[in-house]
Amino acid sequence: xxxxxxxxxxxxxxxxxxxxxxxxxSDDLLLDTPFRQIQEQAHDTQVRWYMFGGWAxxxxxxxxxxxxxxxxxxxxxxxxxxxxxxxxxxxxxxEKAAGKKIGxxxxxxxxxxxxxxxxxxxxxxGPFAQKLFNVKKYVDPKSMAHDFGYPVExxxxxxxxxxxxxxxxxxxxxxxxxxxxxxxxxxxxxxxLFTYPQPxxxxxxxxxxxxxxxxxxxxxxxxxxxxxxLFAQKAPLLWDWLNKIEPFLWQKGQTYPKDSAVLDTxxxxxxxxxxxxxxxxxxxxxxxxGSYPKSARTFVLADGSIxxxxxxxxxxxxxxxxGAMVLADFLISVEAQLSKYNPDKWxxxxxxxxxxxxxxxxxxxxxxxxxPATLGxxxxxxxxxxxxxxxxxxxxEQGWKENVLDK
Amino acid sequence: MSWTSKHFLGLSPLxxxxxxxxxxxxxxxxxxxxxxxxxLPYGGGALDAYVKLMGDPSFFASFFFSLGVAAVSxxxxxxxxxxxxxxxxxxxxxxxxxxxxxxxxxILPHISVAFVILVFWSPSGILASMAHSLGFIxxxxxxxxxxxxxxxxxxxxxxxxxxxxxxxxxxxxxxxRFDIRQVQTAAMxxxxxxxxxxxxxxxRLAPAMHTGFIILFLYSFGAxxxxxxxxxxxxxxxxxxVYNLYFKHDxxxxxxxxxxxxxxxxxxxxxxxxxxxxxNHLDNGVRKL
Numbered sequence: 188x189x190x191x192x193x194x195x196x197x198x199x200x201x202x203x204x205x206x207x208x209x210x211x212x213s214d215d216l217l218l219d220t221p222f223r224q225i226q227e228q229a230h231d232t233q234v235r236w237y238m239f240g241g242w243a244x245x246x247x248x249x250x251x252x253x254x255x256x257x258x259x260x261x262x263x264x265x266x267x268x269x270x271x272x273x274x275x276x277x278x279x280x281x282e283k284a285a286g287k288k289i290g291x292x293x294x295x296x297x298x299x300x301x302x303x304x305x306x307x308x309x310x311x312x313g314p315f316a317q318k319l320f321n322v323k324k325y326v327d328p329k330s331m332a333h334d335f336g337y338p339v340e341x342x343x344x345x346x347x348x349x350x351x352x353x354x355x356x357x358x359x360x361x362x363x364x365x366x367x368x369x370x371x372x373x374x375x376x377x378x379x380l381f382t383y384p385q386p387x388x389x390x391x392x393x394x395x396x397x398x399x400x401x402x403x404x405x406x407x408x409x410x411x412x413x414x415x416x417l418f419a420q421k422a423p424l425l426w427d428w429l430n431k432i433e434p435f436l437w438q439k440g441q442t443y444p445k446d447s448a449v450l451d452t453x454x455x456x457x458x459x460x461x462x463x464x465x466x467x468x469x470x471x472x473x474x475x476x477g478s479y480p481k482s483a484r485t486f487v488l489a490d491g492s493i494x495x496x497x498x499x500x501x502x503x504x505x506x507x508x509x510g511a512m513v514l515a516d517f518l519i520s521v522e523a524q525l526s527k528y529n530p531d532k533w534x535x536x537x538x539x540x541x542x543x544x545x546x547x548x549x550x551x552x553x554x555x556x557x558x559p560a561t562l563g564x565x566x567x568x569x570x571x572x573x574x575x576x577x578x579x580x581x582x583x584e585q586g587w588k589e590n591v592l593d594k
Numbered sequence: 595m596s597w598t599s600k601h602f603l604g605l606s607p608l609x610x611x612x613x614x615x616x617x618x619x620x621x622x623x624x625x626x627x628x629x630x631x632x633x634l635p636y637g638g639g640a641l642d643a644y645v646k647l648m649g650d651p652s653f654f655a656s657f658f659f660s661l662g663v664a665a666v667s668x669x670x671x672x673x674x675x676x677x678x679x680x681x682x683x684x685x686x687x688x689x690x691x692x693x694x695x696x697x698x699x700x701i702l703p704h705i706s707v708a709f710v711i712l713v714f715w716s717p718s719g720i721l722a723s724m725a726h727s728l729g730f731i732x733x734x735x736x737x738x739x740x741x742x743x744x745x746x747x748x749x750x751x752x753x754x755x756x757x758x759x760x761x762x763x764x765x766x767x768x769x770x771r772f773d774i775r776q777v778q779t780a781a782m783x784x785x786x787x788x789x790x791x792x793x794x795x796x797x798r799l800a801p802a803m804h805t806g807f808i809i810l811f812l813y814s815f816g817a818x819x820x821x822x823x824x825x826x827x828x829x830x831x832x833x834x835x836v837y838n839l840y841f842k843h844d845x846x847x848x849x850x851x852x853x854x855x856x857x858x859x860x861x862x863x864x865x866x867x868x869x870x871x872x873x874n875h876l877d878n879g880v881r882k883l
Contacts, residue, residue: 388842584842
């Protein structure tokens, strides 16, 4: 009996004891430490970066360029761990519920609803963004104030910018549609050759938001925050539009590609004539990789093309917060952003405020050849429209299931 | 040391993981389905998630579709597996070793089998291309739409490919201990091959077939990997629906995801109990050999 008691007490001690007070204090201390000192402390440590691992070229860029520079500049060992954002959020939730004070994730690649989920559940360390030298020097504070309409408050650091584009093969489609009505006509006259990934897939969800803006009179009305009445009034227009094109989609709309990777495969095999991506340089990357034909091109619709910023954030129980801050700072540096902008590396658009660069630096950005498939900022910027607040996003995804998929 | 604690300690390598991991997981799933212990404080009533599910026809569509896919693939796997095992058992000794190739799909993970099906059967896949180059079809569009027929044929193919060798393995284990003289005697007395199979062999194999069916059926009902690759959008498999709710939607919808898991878990329990009851009942009515 005594033994059993001792055993149970020991079990309880292991699970519960490590006190919550300690971690909180050291966080505050760290947030008061000057960044110069943090950079010094970060030397000779290890940083584990959990990020989406579905893009071979991005993985290569992180493993070679970023890891190499971190080693050279700080002697930091960078370990890239591929994991979808939804999965690491759940991992952190479980760790928080279990009272695990020291986890094994140092930095996250995150944005949108995942960021909202993480911040609401208290999974993030911060606010730390304004400590970083490169954020203070190069980032426009307005550009990092909100993430999908949700206040960032310094809990994440921008490191790239994405914008929604459609993809086509100019060898088979001579003139791509100019606007959303044109796209609808094109789908009607080319049955079976268009489809979009099934929401809640990231890209498919962005596509329906894009249509939502276009068929309900623009994005401005939604930006002031969640309005259930407005949604109830406007959403039927979207469902109607999507249901009208459904019989003309790939497989007669009976099924949808599970995610954007499946759509990419369909496009590269010619089962559909159009693809789409939330990354303007995605088609160019695929050409370089050899899976898209050389004649693949991208286009945007005049009704607007959604852009967003992707970010890095630090979990509440990161074992190496100093190293994570140094990495987040490096990722938003001019050199890293320039390297990332190059389509041979990644082709991800810079999250810096280009107006804050000196003339030599901005020349370097202008000199980057994006490749024939990627649109220049002269075409992308005029049609760029901001992301919708995340409550709408959730409502649209759920509404799509009820009104389009299960109708 | 008392009898119970001694036994508890002895069994602890087995009981502890069971209690902590399995029971802990089930307990948490039940709690979260009622909106308790959720990652975000939950405002609704305890049964909200269940009420929502019961009022959602698409949930029932998914539920019965998953049941159908699981039942067809498990039934077919067990029948084909039993038949093949019996044939392999009858093979001459030299060939019996070669017949071990049947175990290959057992080693393949489910996800690879799903990819094999996808690569072979998709409208622009290997079989379609072959049929096209051999001139059986004029365009790739003419290839029968196996993966996107709305009947889950792709998943049934994949589960069957994995299930047949599994059923064979279970049945073989009984067959190797089977006394071949019973078959020989029956044959000498003039029983036909069919009659021998159905009256002598099959009743002996029934326990393995029942076990195989239950395992395969419940596995395919709840498993995620093959549907992740091969499931269509409508009706979707339940496991995909849970996955989307759990990983891709707002955390506020966690109770819904958990409620589906609870329903699936309870269904599995009820199914096992009912199935064993029915089998026992049937066995009592049958004359034992």
